[in-house]
Amino acid sequence: MDADAASLAQAVLTWFRRYGRQDLPWQQQDAYRVWLSEIMLQQTQVGTVIPYYQDFLKRFPNIRQLADASIDDVLQHWQGLGYYARARNLHKAAGLIRDTHKGRFPSSMEELQQLPGIGRSTAGAILSFAFGQHWPILDGNVKRVLARCFRVPGWYGRSETMKQLWYLAESITPAQDTADFNQAMMDIGAMVCLKSKPKCEACPLKDMCASYRHHSQADYPQKKPKRAKPHKHTLMLLHRHAETILLWRRPPSGIWGGLWSLPEVDVETAIELWQQSFLSITQAPVSIQQNIIHHQFTHYSLDISLAIVELETLPEKISDSDNYAWVEIDALASHGLPTPVRKLLSSLG
Ligand code: SF4
Known part of the structure; x- marks a missing residue:
């Protein structure tokens, strides 16, 4: 990690200790709970997720109970949260963990990414939050922060853009305190670097943010180019x-x-x-x-x-x-x- 990346990580961690979210119900929990929260948080805000997360855990307190339940039962507890493919994948993955991993949650990037519904960023979150491993994450919030901070060209559907974002995420994620750093980046995206009207004055990245320096926050992340209609x-x-x-x-x-x-x-x-x-x-x-x-x-x-x-x-x-x-x-x-x-x-x- 170079000096710039180290000072960025330091600024983010210092901010996190003071302002970050440290009392979410899935923090400091086992992999099953972290996984469940990460899946529920895809396309859904924290405030909406919390009651669903708690109800779901009451009915399916561990991976075996989820795997043994019927899909109808699982979908019923997902009702209202939307994007039902997430619940179907969760149920399918629980069955695979029961049958091929003897009910123990896998703890390697490779094994996790073979489970349905778990991509690289979700795997990174599970491994860093539940197993203390050193992996970056790149969810929607983190992508926005990095795209602005480093003025990354292109939109997320472009593989070059995603490659650059992953490269940046890897370069700045510290080996120490990875979980706190990842949580902090998500929090900055959710609380400070808002989609419209980012609160730059309160941002720990202000001094190193290229968009802030060039007053171009509104230009990043770049949007999908519109194709001319026939x-x-x-x-x-x-x-x-x-x-x-x-x-x-x-x-x-x-x-x-x-x-x-x-x-x-x-x-x-x-x-x-x-x-x-x-x-x-x-x-x-x-x-x-x-x-x-x-x-x-x-x-x-x-x-x-x-x-x-x-x-x-x-x-x-x-x-x-x-x-x-x-x-x-x-x-x-x-x-x-x-x-x-x-x-x-x-x-x-
Ligand atoms: S300084 Fe502003 S644009 Fe840059 S990362 Fe922070 S909130 Fe986002």
């Missing part, structure tokens, strides 16, 4: 005959599945269709309004243009189909229409 364009066909219009029921799957809408064609193929006398209509005057509705879906954006076809007679070809209906304009409200289509129709008056 853009689509469709042409809806509004066939009008007297006071009725032609609706088309969309296929059951896909966007607006099963809703009534207007018949639609791809803009690229529209011209061709008109040239082939779409719907066998030759007398129809057509007016086209370009891009009158712009709609955002989660994965793409859609421009809708509208072709209005005034019909003097109803074409028999489509009037009897189950998925087409001539509907009185006044009766549109009783049909399930997608919002943009409803908007589009009402804009026409």
